[in-house]
Amino acid sequence: MNLDQIIKGCIKQNRKSQEELYNLYYKSLFVISLKYCQNDSEAEDNLHDAFIEIFTNIKNFKSTGSFEGWMKRILINKAISRYKKSFFLTSIKDDNIPEIMIADTEMNYPIDYLLSLIQELPHQYRLIFNLYELDEYSHKEIAEMLSISESTSKSNLHRAKSILKEKITSKRSFHNYQASHGK
């Protein structure tokens, strides 16, 4: 069964096709979900919600675009609606926000630790950092998605990066992580 056939099966609410689609994408979508959510459990819940919506609304998918892009948007929108209520956004008027640089050697940490640093960010910072840096949305798009201004998006991104750098340069943060994970 190719992807077209699977999609057609899913439109007919065929359970086998739905399972095929799930098996095909659950890992990749879970990884995205992990970056947008606070922990594994919330990422799983988010993925669950996203798949339900995907199967319910698959009839609305227009085959003119990328299917996984469509699914990814659903997943990201689910995460946004999950955390949007608890936003406390700050805005800096200065548009000349400096870039935050870091040496490659300073980033020699396990991948799980790097993920945990992102997950520990406050919701608004985490979402904006993910949207801008990892999924390459523009500030204009982010502003529309989160119903905020572009300058708010920029300032929150800068704040997110500052927090990340602070934690990376602080060895204590990594020791705490190791202690809490028994490593």
Add this chain to the structure above:
Amino acid sequence: MENKKEIGKIFKDKLELLDKSPSNNLWASIESDLNKKRKRRLLFWLIPSLLLIGLASSVFVLELKQNQNNPLGFEKDKTIINQSKTTHDQKQSLATKNNTAQDSVNKTSSENKPSIKKTIQNSSETKTTIKKSKTEKLIKQSSKLVTSTDEYEEYEVVKKYKVIIRKNKTVTTSKKPNSISEKPESSPKKSNGIAKKASIISKKPRSKTTLKNPKNSISKNNISKNNISKSKNKKSTIQKTPHDSIVYKQNQSIKTEDSEKSNTKTSKENLQDSDNPKTIKQDSIIPKQEKKTTPKREYIEREYPEQKNEDDPEFSVSVFYGPAIFGSLSGKSTINESLDNVSKSHPITSHYGVYFKTMYGKYGFKAGFSKINLKISNHLNNQSPINYENMVLTNNDIYKVMGNDADIRLVQKISYYEIPLEFNYAIKKDETPYGMEAFSGFSVLFSDANQLYLSSNNLKTEGIGSTKNLNKMNLSLNLGMGFYYKLNEKFQFDFNPIFKYYLSTFKDYSAPKPYSLSIQSGVTYKF
């Protein structure tokens, strides 16, 4: 000097290597929620279907009762019974010859000779006879004789039931040629999600092998693994099974993605819709570590929050009470023609009841039970000539009851128990607390009260009898608007003006075209 990079870029590069899987029971919970949704959809259609069946059967029963009360109909039925009985006798004793004229007619009719079927009655008799004989045949085949007299034979009927259990379609792994499991082809298939989960949780050695089939977890992944390794050596064998083709495409897409990366194609571009209208972009977010086998997913019962989707049917129950007025569109009297030109008024009465509503997006059904009281008042004076046609009077002389009152009102009161079935369309349904709907449908009405009384300033009310031209059962076409204000997630205020046009209020009297206007004002509770 150290080589510094922008922090966001470093995170992106590092996290691209992230490889994690959700817990093994995620698909089970998704499947369970999908099943619930399916049930809700079924329920959404089940309610109006059952109501329609109920209404249709009640109409049928009422008509049957009316026919039984009709003397002509009774005669006809009697004839049919006699005929079928004689036909039965004929079949039982073919040797004995019955020479009566009646029997000869029956005999010919049972033989379906067209010359005999001259009238409608004859054709219906033939039908009944056939049905009867079929029933007898059935009884004799599946029953045993208990007692036998000259007139009757008593049989003990033994009913047999055939039970068909539909097997779930999702289990097909056993057909895969490359499956590594050594299960027999006739391995048990899951009957439903719950049973499947239960058997998985129990983890009995016997059921463990069975479980590989329903979920395809191990066998599928192993197939994928096998196929990937095969794809390196033998490409011709890859497309043997449908599943193989997926894996093959995955490999292709990963390769393409790598080449695309070199051409600085971003993942964002992948998200945006392609200009090519007919092709679906291949997966760019499929895990790169495709050689890794997906771990076996074991299903453990876990509670997930129930999903509320916009497409889920909404169920609600409403109670209402409101005013109603009754009138005639043609302006004619609802009692008899002599009152056509008498001035009329429309006293305000009541309409109250309960209804259940299911909404699926913007569309929905509404059904309920209510009572509607209707009144129409005819203004009389001592000079008004009155014809007593259609009236069954307990006081024979209206004028005597009226006395010297100048303005007497002859009031007709009709009340019905109503079962409405209406189709709803949400005109305005959004986040705001206000909403608007339009609805249309019909009601089956069962007569409760049929009264005539006189009233005046001096004479409060004096019952004088009833009308005899009212049908026991009536039908109405309904058209209305619904306005509501949401108090919170669960409750809302309703204000629904309705116009009803009554179709079969009177027997053999079609001059008045009765209607009512009423308002359903009340509260709705959403489940």
